[in-house]
Amino acid sequence: MMRDVASILPLAADALAFDAGGGRLIDGIELRVDKGDCLALIGPNGAGKTLLLRLLHGLLPASGGRVAWANGSGAVGGRRQHAMVFQSPVMLRRSAVGNVSHALRAAGHGRAEARRRALAALERFGLAELAPRPARVLSGGERQRLAIARAAALEPELLFLDEPSSALDPGATRQVEAMLADLHGGGMTLVFATHDLGQARRLATRVGFLNRGRLVETGPAADILQSPGHDETRAFIAGDLAW
Amino acid sequence: MRKLLLALVMSLSVFAAQAGDRFIVVASTTSTENSGLFAHLLPIFTARTGIEVRVVAQGTGQALRTAANGDADVVFVHARAAEEKFIADGYGVQRHPVMFNDFIIVGPGDDPAGIGGGNDVTVALRTIAARHAAFASRGDDSGTHKAERRLWRAAGVTPAGDWYRETGAGMGATLNTAAQMGAYAMTDRATWIAFRNKGDMTIAVQDDKRLFNQYGVILVNPAKHGHVKAAEGQAFIGWLTSDEGQQAIAAYTVDGQQLFFPNASDVGA
Amino acid sequence: MTDSAFAAALDLILGADPAFLGIVAVSLRVTLSAVLIAALIGLPLGTLLAMYRFPGRSVLIVAVNALMGLPPVVAGLLVYLALSRAGPLGGLGLLFTPAAMIVAQTLLVLPIVVALSRQVVEELWLEYRDHLTSLGRTGWGAVPTLLYDGRYALATALLAGFGRAMAEVGAVLIVGGNIAGHTRTMTTAIALETSRGDLALALGLGMVLLLLTLVANALAFGVARIGRQYAG
Numbered sequence: 117m118m119r120d121v122a123s124i125l126p127l128a129a130d131a132l133a134f135d136a137g138g139g140r141l142i143d144g145i146e147l148r149v150d151k152g153d154c155l156a157l158i159g160p161n162g163a164g165k166t167l168l169l170r171l172l173h174g175l176l177p178a179s180g181g182r183v184a185w186a187n188g189s190g191a192v193g194g195r196r197q198h199a200m201v202f203q204s205p206v207m208l209r210r211s212a213v214g215n216v217s218h219a220l221r222a223a224g225h226g227r228a229e230a231r232r233r234a235l236a237a238l239e240r241f242g243l244a245e246l247a248p249r250p251a252r253v254l255s256g257g258e259r260q261r262l263a264i265a266r267a268a269a270l271e272p273e274l275l276f277l278d279e280p281s282s283a284l285d286p287g288a289t290r291q292v293e294a295m296l297a298d299l300h301g302g303g304m305t306l307v308f309a310t311h312d313l314g315q316a317r318r319l320a321t322r323v324g325f326l327n328r329g330r331l332v333e334t335g336p337a338a339d340i341l342q343s344p345g346h347d348e349t350r351a352f353i354a355g356d357l358a359w
Numbered sequence: 360m361r362k363l364l365l366a367l368v369m370s371l372s373v374f375a376a377q378a379g380d381r382f383i384v385v386a387s388t389t390s391t392e393n394s395g396l397f398a399h400l401l402p403i404f405t406a407r408t409g410i411e412v413r414v415v416a417q418g419t420g421q422a423l424r425t426a427a428n429g430d431a432d433v434v435f436v437h438a439r440a441a442e443e444k445f446i447a448d449g450y451g452v453q454r455h456p457v458m459f460n461d462f463i464i465v466g467p468g469d470d471p472a473g474i475g476g477g478n479d480v481t482v483a484l485r486t487i488a489a490r491h492a493a494f495a496s497r498g499d500d501s502g503t504h505k506a507e508r509r510l511w512r513a514a515g516v517t518p519a520g521d522w523y524r525e526t527g528a529g530m531g532a533t534l535n536t537a538a539q540m541g542a543y544a545m546t547d548r549a550t551w552i553a554f555r556n557k558g559d560m561t562i563a564v565q566d567d568k569r570l571f572n573q574y575g576v577i578l579v580n581p582a583k584h585g586h587v588k589a590a591e592g593q594a595f596i597g598w599l600t601s602d603e604g605q606q607a608i609a610a611y612t613v614d615g616q617q618l619f620f621p622n623a624s625d626v627g628a
Numbered sequence: 629m630t631d632s633a634f635a636a637a638l639d640l641i642l643g644a645d646p647a648f649l650g651i652v653a654v655s656l657r658v659t660l661s662a663v664l665i666a667a668l669i670g671l672p673l674g675t676l677l678a679m680y681r682f683p684g685r686s687v688l689i690v691a692v693n694a695l696m697g698l699p700p701v702v703a704g705l706l707v708y709l710a711l712s713r714a715g716p717l718g719g720l721g722l723l724f725t726p727a728a729m730i731v732a733q734t735l736l737v738l739p740i741v742v743a744l745s746r747q748v749v750e751e752l753w754l755e756y757r758d759h760l761t762s763l764g765r766t767g768w769g770a771v772p773t774l775l776y777d778g779r780y781a782l783a784t785a786l787l788a789g790f791g792r793a794m795a796e797v798g799a800v801l802i803v804g805g806n807i808a809g810h811t812r813t814m815t816t817a818i819a820l821e822t823s824r825g826d827l828a829l830a831l832g833l834g835m836v837l838l839l840l841t842l843v844a845n846a847l848a849f850g851v852a853r854i855g856r857q858y859a860g
Contacts (some may be wrong), residue, residue, distance in 0.1 A: 137670075170758075199762065202759065206755065206756055206758065206759035208756070209775055209777040209778075218773065223763070250857070398808065404782065413724065413805075413807045414807060428718075429714065528823075531824045532821070532822070553825075554824065555824065556827055557827075565755050
């Protein structure tokens, strides 16, 4: 008998707000993420991109409004169906494959099964030779790719990424973008923050522009990047292009 | 290396075996322990009866308190007045004399107080006090210390001043201090003979009858402490005062000298 | 003096004298047991202290840090008063046994384990918090990850506790009674031989004890080294 596994998507943010240190850092954000989207959040430093991602992922409680997953909790059987890769990926003090199996065991897999899946994930992304090495001695690019492979191994419906290649050289950036394109092509929904407009152009289906805690506008990537509706957006993109 | 490991494993397993065996705890004094008497005596008793004797060596005052608290089954010290009070207070059943040794006054080789070769202890003590010669006292309320205080009283002197140092420590430690300081001290002969750090110290005064040091053994009162091992404790007391025990005491020598003189038959002791 | 002490030490080790080996066995058994119990209690306690905020937390941390310097003889006195027949736990009949010594030494090692593990885990939790929360590992669920990832620093903390316990004499002397063949440890044996004036033997025992301490410290160094390599 076929069982319909409830999807956690679409994800919706309703009047989402966050206060801290006496100020409103996220203000009245309305957002919708559909299955298959690849949404890039762009905006200046301090706009609140990281904060928004953390709120959506559930690491922070909202001060106002709410984060609404389609099935209510964003989890199935107690397990989150969305994962996140942080700006400086956290490497546990163990081997690369150990890091991935740790995540899988946290998701409830048995020891042997976790290791099998971990090796498969590394294999899929061409990272197999890194498997036995201590994760903390890997290069920046290797760590980032490992973190993405680790998150992907959990087979989440939606993957959040915060500045996935901001600290990497062009070669490593290309490798990371290839991984993300692969994941998106395989059906995973992605939401990522980036200050690299070229990256947004290369990867995103939709773009959202954040400024001072407000989501100024969202829309199809081509539209926003080429002919944005708001002056703020235009100024930001122009300013960046001038660099 | 293998022999080392084997011995280690064996000693560890003997350790485990001891947990279930019969044993008694005897509160005694550091001077008795330091003399090595127990290392000689106890294996003989254990071989005969299968009862292990665990000796906790403390100062006399502390030993009697330990027994009064019920932390020991038998108390074996050398302070008759304190022992009789112990029984009068209901903590002990009966006092049995066991053996005696004697105290001696020892001092630096150059004998600053000029009391060497004497055998009148009160004269010696008066001289030491008059000349302010350095004197190291136990100062710890032990049997030895009580005996020392008795002798100062008999000499009519209250020792006080820079020259009179109370170490608050055991006999061996006090002798160490006396050796370092060039001071006189009162010690039991047994500890003195077994003591390995004499330096240039020698015996100054001995053989005065007032230096006599009597040992008594008492079973802790089971009526006061129900857990006391009365049968095994009594077996130990019985053995100590038996012919075999008394002979074993007499047979203990260090450097060819007998340290303790059995006198269990001397009822008035 | 040092010549005969050295000869005395060699005699002890090579002669495999059963009494001497028994003394070493008591020392190791008591201290290792104390470290084990302190680890079982202290590691989770230190982790909890690292991860949760509650009223009085700062006071507790200061108290634990201060207890690291608890004088052994005071710990011994407290345990003695508790375990004596005249005391509240006298019915257990534990005074003058190795068990009492283990209790006293556990009291000495526990603050070290709690204080150092709190420090280690707090730093790790700071670094790992987002990632572990993302994976659903919060609260008790995070404890195994934090303890495992801090394993080298924690092992060093345990070795520090071991060193402290092996070196102390005050606690084990008071609660153990220095009974020959039963509660006599290396440190209490040294105290005894010194008071008997047998300084060469005391020094010999001391040299063996120093050797064991040296081995423990070398281990700690090696462990810390491996840890740095793995932590990058």
